[in-house]
Amino acid sequence: MSREASYRERLEAVQKQVEVAQKQGLEQGMEKARIELIQHMLVKKLLPEEIANLTDIPLEDIKKIAESIH
Secondary structure, X not given: OOHHHHHHHHHXXXXXXXXXXXXXXXXXXXXXXXXXXXXXXXXXOOOHHHHHHHOOOOHHHXXXXXHHHO
């Protein structure tokens, strides 16, 4: 294997690692935003059932978050 091919393979491996890390970061950020949205809606006195109707978030998830802030 030539040095150039070796460098190319290492670069591809690093790029793949960066893509995976970016995807994980986006998923974590979206989950955090989802929790913050639910918390905000609960503080505004919306019932968990109302939040579930307004969003695509399962009622069970909303109730867990509601329990964690009470």
